[in-house]
Amino acid sequence: MASETAQPGFWARVQRASVERLHIRLESLVVLVALSTAMALLSPFFLSLSNFLNILLATSTIGVLAIAATFVIGSGGLDLSLGSVMGLAGVAGAFVAVNLGWPSVFAVIACILAGSIAGYINGQLVTRAFVPAFIVTLGMLGLARGLALVISQGRAIYGLPAEIVYIGQGRPLGIPMPVIIFVLTAIVAHCALAYTRFGRHTLALGDSEGAARAAGIRVEHHRRIIYTLSGALAGLAGLLFTARVNAGDPTAGINYELTAITAAIIGGTNLFGGRASILGTMIGALIMGVLQNGLTLLAVQSYYQQMAIGAVLILAVFIDQYQVRKESRV
Amino acid sequence: MTLLSLHNIRKSFGAVDVLHGVDLSVAAGEVVGLVGDNGAGKSTLMKTITGIYRADTGSIEFDGKDILALDPGQRRRLGIEMIYQDLSLAKQQDVASNIFLGREPTKKVFGLFPGFVDKAEMDRRATRMIERLGAHLPSINRSVGSFSGGQQQTVAIARALTFNPKLVIMDEPTAALAVREVQSVLDLIRRLKSEGIAVILISHRLNDVLSVTDRIVVLRHGRADADLVTAKTNMNEVVSRIVGGGDISAAAAHEQRG
Numbered sequence: 265m266a267s268e269t270a271q272p273g274f275w276a277r278v279q280r281a282s283v284e285r286l287h288i289r290l291e292s293l294v295v296l297v298a299l300s301t302a303m304a305l306l307s308p309f310f311l312s313l314s315n316f317l318n319i320l321l322a323t324s325t326i327g328v329l330a331i332a333a334t335f336v337i338g339s340g341g342l343d344l345s346l347g348s349v350m351g352l353a354g355v356a357g358a359f360v361a362v363n364l365g366w367p368s369v370f371a372v373i374a375c376i377l378a379g380s381i382a383g384y385i386n387g388q389l390v391t392r393a394f395v396p397a398f399i400v401t402l403g404m405l406g407l408a409r410g411l412a413l414v415i416s417q418g419r420a421i422y423g424l425p426a427e428i429v430y431i432g433q434g435r436p437l438g439i440p441m442p443v444i445i446f447v448l449t450a451i452v453a454h455c456a457l458a459y460t461r462f463g464r465h466t467l468a469l470g471d472s473e474g475a476a477r478a479a480g481i482r483v484e485h486h487r488r489i490i491y492t493l494s495g496a497l498a499g500l501a502g503l504l505f506t507a508r509v510n511a512g513d514p515t516a517g518i519n520y521e522l523t524a525i526t527a528a529i530i531g532g533t534n535l536f537g538g539r540a541s542i543l544g545t546m547i548g549a550l551i552m553g554v555l556q557n558g559l560t561l562l563a564v565q566s567y568y569q570q571m572a573i574g575a576v577l578i579l580a581v582f583i584d585q586y587q588v589r590k591e592s593r594v
Numbered sequence: 595m596t597l598l599s600l601h602n603i604r605k606s607f608g609a610v611d612v613l614h615g616v617d618l619s620v621a622a623g624e625v626v627g628l629v630g631d632n633g634a635g636k637s638t639l640m641k642t643i644t645g646i647y648r649a650d651t652g653s654i655e656f657d658g659k660d661i662l663a664l665d666p667g668q669r670r671r672l673g674i675e676m677i678y679q680d681l682s683l684a685k686q687q688d689v690a691s692n693i694f695l696g697r698e699p700t701k702k703v704f705g706l707f708p709g710f711v712d713k714a715e716m717d718r719r720a721t722r723m724i725e726r727l728g729a730h731l732p733s734i735n736r737s738v739g740s741f742s743g744g745q746q747q748t749v750a751i752a753r754a755l756t757f758n759p760k761l762v763i764m765d766e767p768t769a770a771l772a773v774r775e776v777q778s779v780l781d782l783i784r785r786l787k788s789e790g791i792a793v794i795l796i797s798h799r800l801n802d803v804l805s806v807t808d809r810i811v812v813l814r815h816g817r818a819d820a821d822l823v824t825a826k827t828n829m830n831e832v833v834s835r836i837v838g839g840g841d842i843s844a845a846a847a848h849e850q851r852g
Contacts, residue, residue: 459710461698464687468695471684477646478682479696480667538686 289532291583292547299551303558310561317440323553324446325350325505327546329517329524330531331453332497334545337528338457339490340470340537341397345386345404346498347520351513352408353379353502358421358512361428368427375503376496382408383495387488405521412514421512432507442504449500454542466490470537519570526577527552535581552576596655597622597792598643598674598761603652605635605642612638614816615652620761623790625783627803627824630813631836636796637679639813640763643794644676645669657760667696673760677767681750685739689731690720692738693753723752727782744775751782762786763794768802780806800832812836 279290303310329346336343356378361371382404389400434441457463469476469486477483501520506512529535530551531544552573559569599619605612612635620626630636641647643654645666654662661669683692694716701712720734729748731741738749747767754762764783768776776799783793783806797803803810804824812820812835820835 455707455710459703459713461700461709461711464691464698464711465696468684468687468691471686472682474678474680475682475684475692475695477666478644478676478678480665480670481696482665482667534686538684 288541288544288547292530292532292544292551295530296547296551296554299554299558303554303561307558307561310558315557315561317438317443319550319553319557320443320446321440321508322557323549324440324442325501325508326520326523326527326552327446327549328449328497328501328504329520330527330545330549331450331542332494332501333521333524333528334531334533334540334542335453335457335466335490335497336397336494337525337533337535338470338537338540339466339487340473341390341487341490342401343383343386343491343494344398344401344521345382345408346494346501346524347517347522348405348408348412349379349382349495349498350502350505350517350520351515352382352412352415353499354506354516355412355416355421355502355512355514357428357503358424358506359415361425362421362423362512368425371425371428372431372503375506376499379499379502380492380496383492383498384488386495387491390491391484391487409514409518416512416514418514420514422510424507424510424512428507429510430507432504432510442508445500445504449497450542450546457540457542462489467538467540470534470540472538522577523552523573524549526573526580529577529584530580532584535584595622596620597624597657599655600639600643601653601655603639603642603649603654605638605647605649612816613642613649616813616816616818618811618818620792620794622760622792623787624809625787625793625795625807627807627810628794628796628813629798629800629803629810629832629836630819634813635816636813637765640676640765640794640796643669643763644674670696670757673758674763675754675757675759675761676763677747677750677754677765679765679769681746683738683746683750686737688737689724689734689749689752690716692749693720693723693756695753697757719756720752723756724748727752727755728778743770744772747771747775747779751779755786759791761792761794763796765796766798767795768797768799776802800829804829804832814838 309315329350332346333343353375357371357375360366360374361368386400386404389395390397431441431445436444457466465476465481465486468479469481469483473483502516505516527548528540528545529548531541531546531548533540533545555572555576556569559572596619601617603613603616616639628636638647642649645664649662653660656669656672656674659672661672684695690713698711699715700709702708703710717734724731724734727748729745731745731748738746741749767779771779780802783795786793795803795807807824810822810824810827810832811818812822812832814836819838822831822835
């Protein structure tokens with residue numbers, strides 16, 4: 265053991281370089297490749313361009329939520345309301361477009377705005393009312409879902425204008441629009457988290473709030489921005505979902521926070537903050553996408569898929585904590 | 595020339611009054627020891643200077659400016675730095691990230707997108723600062739949490755000195771250090787003084803305080819109870835001022851041994 269620590273092996277060096285340069289945990293990449301290989305062997309339909317685009321399409325909504333989860337968890341917070349806020353935002357957009365009959369631009373704005381307001385309220389309560397983030401966002405999970413049901417009177421809102429549907433179903437150059445929006449969002453988010461002062465302060469905040477405060481970072485203000493951003497991204501996810509299924513469904517996004525948080529954790533986000541990367545989260549989201557897609561192709565009931573996601577979340581946190589313990593022992 | 599002057603600072607937390615009107619002044623390039631029993635209000639007083647706490651009443655002037663309304667970031671920019679007892683480091687971030695936290699230099703990427711952190715510049719300056727302190731770290735790209743206590747303190751000191759401070763506040767900088775490391779911290783304080791940087795040193799190790807300070811201020815029950823010139827005082831007087839009467843000689847003898 266002693267010689268190993270003195271002279272890190274090839275694998276350890278590659279691991280470290282991968283974490284330092286690309287902000288990716290190599291293990292998650294290995295899991296993604298292994299999972300894809302297994303699925304390709306098990307199902308003849310898995311390896312095809314159309315299925316690949318299917319996976320990306322299914323991942324786009326979850327992926328945007330996972331980006332939100334990465335920022336919040338990286339800053340030492342938690343947002344359990346992601347799925348509900350996504351549902352609320354989709355209904356708000358559909359309501360504006362269909363029931364009010366306003367132009368599509370306003371529907372898009374309504375989605376993002378509804379999400380942002382929910383996130384802003386989360387942030388205000390966490391930083392000013394001293395209610396733990398866990399409770400605030402759990403409450404918002406109920407509040408936002410209830411409000412979505414109230415606005416839509418419990419029924420899905422159909423008949424969206426063509427422009428909105430294009431956001432969900434359009435395929436410029438053969439690539440689904442949600443995938444394009446998702447990838448662009450991920451690139452911007454990656455740059456923001458890894459290369460800007462905003463991102464660095466976010467991680468420092470999750471690492472040690474005292475250190476961030478001592479360094480002159482306006483901690484509460486920064487947290488409010490993070491929660492608002494999280495809500496806005498949930499709003500974007502709501503827009504993508506609503507546009508794709510061509511309906512403002514008040515039950516959209518139920519349990520999506522589970523998948524989004526799992527994707528972020530698999531991607532190497534420290535559950536307690538201080539370490540996070542969007543590239544890692546993207547791999548985590550793809551793992552969830554491949555898992556769901558593969559299980560569907562193998563005709564596994566969706567009930568079991570839910571169980572699989574829950575198990576993966578616990579397993580990912582276990583492995584992460586195991587490695588942290590191992591490293592601190594050296 | 596007075597660099598920092600506090601007048602009638604009061605601070606309470608709920609029903610607990612910690613500071614009852616403290617007056618304190620520090621001249622440029624002066625080393626002032628701040629001593630007092632546990633709970634005398636030393637750390638609270640220092641945090642009202644750095645802006646982590648806001649004083650309830652009183653005035654704080656730094657470099658001729660009233661800084662009472664400024665937040666910690668603004669006060670840092672004026673040249674007030676503090677090395678905290680717990681070091682206040684972000685343990686999962688690397689050396690440069692900690693040194694430049696809140697003050698990262700930025701550059702444009704592709705000459706187009708502004709606001710990108712210039713990590714190469716940060717690493718370069720961090721390396722230079724660590725070298726100037728004569729310290730050795732395993733690698734500046736490792737997370738600070740993997741370093742030893744002394745190495746972590748080096749990072750905290752480097753952070754305080756990188757932006758040319760006028761005043762450095764040190765809260766128990768020698769409490770957790772080995773003997774040789776203590777000497778290097780004391781040497782550092784003397785070097786700062788020679789460069790015209792004022793230092794406020796909080797320490798329970800009265801020998802250290804007596805050996806490097808110009809003045810010793812004793813905080814007792816939330817007041818600046820005594821203001822002693824180091825050259826004209828001794829261990830006995832400092833201890834008696836801290837404990838405020840009672841069995842002074844026994845306490846002083848204990849300190850002498852300590």
